[in-house]
Amino acid sequence: MPINLPNTLTLLRILLTPLFAIFLIRHLLDYALLVFAIAAVSDGVDGLVARLFRQKTTLGTYLDPAADKLLLATAFVTLGVKELIPSWLVVIVITRDVLILFGVALFIITGHKFEPRPSILSKITTVAQVISVLSVLVGCQVPKIAQVQLPLFWFAAGMTMVSGFQYIYRGLNILQEES
Secondary structure, three states, rough: OOOHHHHHHHHHHHHHHHHHHHHOOOOHHHHHHHHHHHHHHHHHHHHHHOOOOOOOOOOHHHHHHHHHHHHHHHHHHHHHHHOOOHHHHHHHHHHHHHHHHHHHHHHHHOOOOOOOOOOHHHHHHHHHHHHHHHHHHHHHOHHHHHHHHHHHHHHHHHHHHHHHHHHHHHHHHHHHHOO
């Protein structure tokens, strides 16, 4: 079966992630912003195309959230190291992602069946995290953006924690139902 457009866009996002990180590390923020914006748009487009043209695949079900986590974790860690984003926000974002990966590994190890289904909270979380990263990258060009960054960071942190708790709750329910 040939690879479809949504999965191609997801793979593109994965391939753009190291380029984005290199631009950030080299302090080429204009290019980093461009690459991140392309990656963020590709995330929305791949989901839209998959739904509209019924091109959802098992590969895409796993690959899309992995691509999101890779891009956002790279962005938050790199921006945190460069002290362009608060370290407390980096810790919250990365901790949630590690907990989710731990939960998935636990399901696989214990042989529990599950289907990765992002909730509306997790989608809002992803958007809040993307907007936070964009605000930092744009804020380097437009200093007035800094005035709205802190509320964006707090919103992203709150949504990240709430969706993390939701994943924990869902995971524990699945484990208890199958016990």
